[in-house]
Amino acid sequence: xxxxxxxxxxxxxxxxxxxxxxxxxxxxxxxxxxxxxxxxxxxxxxxxxxxxxxxxxxxxxxxxxxxxxxxxxxxxxxxxxxxxxxxxxxxxxxxxxxxxxxxxxxxxxxxxxxxxxxxxxxxxxxxxxxxxxxxxxxxxxxxxxxxxxxxxxxxxxxxxxxxxxxxxxxxxxxxxxxxxxxxxxxxxxxxxxxxxxxxxxxxxxxxxxxxxxxxxxxxxxxxxxxxxxxxxxxxxxxxxxxxxxxxxxxxxxxxxxxxxxxxxx
Numbered sequence: 001x002x003x004x005x006x007x008x009x010x011x012x013x014x015x016x017x018x019x020x021x022x023x024x025x026x027x028x029x030x031x032x033x034x035x036x037x038x039x040x041x042x043x044x045x046x047x048x049x050x051x052x053x054x055x056x057x058x059x060x061x062x063x064x065x066x067x068x069x070x071x072x073x074x075x076x077x078x079x080x081x082x083x084x085x086x087x088x089x090x091x092x093x094x095x096x097x098x099x100x101x102x103x104x105x106x107x108x109x110x111x112x113x114x115x116x117x118x119x120x121x122x123x124x125x126x127x128x129x130x131x132x133x134x135x136x137x138x139x140x141x142x143x144x145x146x147x148x149x150x151x152x153x154x155x156x157x158x159x160x161x162x163x164x165x166x167x168x169x170x171x172x173x174x175x176x177x178x179x180x181x182x183x184x185x186x187x188x189x190x191x192x193x194x195x196x197x198x199x200x201x202x203x204x205x206x207x208x209x210x211x212x213x214x215x216x217x218x219x220x221x222x223x224x225x226x227x228x229x230x231x232x233x234x235x236x237x238x239x240x241x242x243x244x245x246x247x248x249x250x251x252x253x254x255x256x257x258x259x260x261x262x263x264x265x
Contacts, residue, residue: 004150006131006217007117007124007206014207021086021093021119022205026152028122029083030164035116035123035171037109039066039077040085044101053088056081084116089261093118096201096258103241104194110222113175114198117221125151126168127217130177133186139178141165177221191222193236196229200242201255211249 018024046065047055059065060078068074081087086094097115101108117124129143144165148156156164172178176189199218208216214226214233224232230246237244243254256262 005124005127006220007127007202008217009207012207014205017118017206019092020205021091023083023119023121025121026155028120028164029080029116030120030122030167030171031156031160032163032167033080033084034167035084035112035120035174036077036081037112037171037174039081040112041108042066043081043087044098049098049102051089053082053090056087084119085112086115086119092259092262093205095261096198099258100194100198100241103239104192106190107192107195109175110189110192110195111198113171113177113221114195114202114218116171117218118202121151122148122164123168123171126172127221130172130186131217131221135186135188137186139169139184139186144168177223188223191224191228191232193232193239193241195222196224196232197236197241197258199224199229200233200253201258204253204255210251213251213253 013024042065043056043059046059046063051059057078060081061071061074064074066074066077068077078087085097089095089098093115097111100111104111117127125147126144129140129147132143133139145161148161148164169178169184173184177187178184179187196219199216199222200213202218203213203216211226213219214229219226219229222229233242233244234246236242241257243257245252
């Protein structure tokens, strides 16, 4: 899946990806859940930016910030949100998500999608068929099914595949890429400086470098052209999210501002 995906370089994925928090394989949270955007927002609102993994778990299980009826469902929600987002400041990917969450409110659905794509291979497998859709066109379930089958090598039953398709469609809807209840259609999302900065971070983590960082799947899933991405990256620099110098095709990008903890280590 990774080699054929617009999210990853054709030459192979950098070892750094796993170190910052990417998850790979043929399994994913979308066999049972969507990307749980509303739940993520509730958890991040209930815990301070300095929260530990234990603090997030306590907010979900003991504080019941998600309003779940039973302890068992609270614990399961804690597990699933951890799979999708980490909820752990020891994971660089989550630290960056939390940093951007606080400064880019309009971009939150896209930030959540980007993080979930990095941590759920099943959701990541559906990037190409979703981005291939023209604005206003109907979702092609067969294309999504084929992409998932290619990713998991026939390891999921047809019934499970159907559930994954429903869940990923809901996740893309939560992010803004799909609209409609019974029949979902492609819609265009609005990129933000924060989501572009996150896209550059994720692209850099998997091994993209230079000008190609503005044309990866991490940026194109924002419905953002490379030219528009450069403009938004310059805005991200202006508000202190990244350091960037562009001279022709030469791109000098520093991402330390996104994760000061890693920069100090």
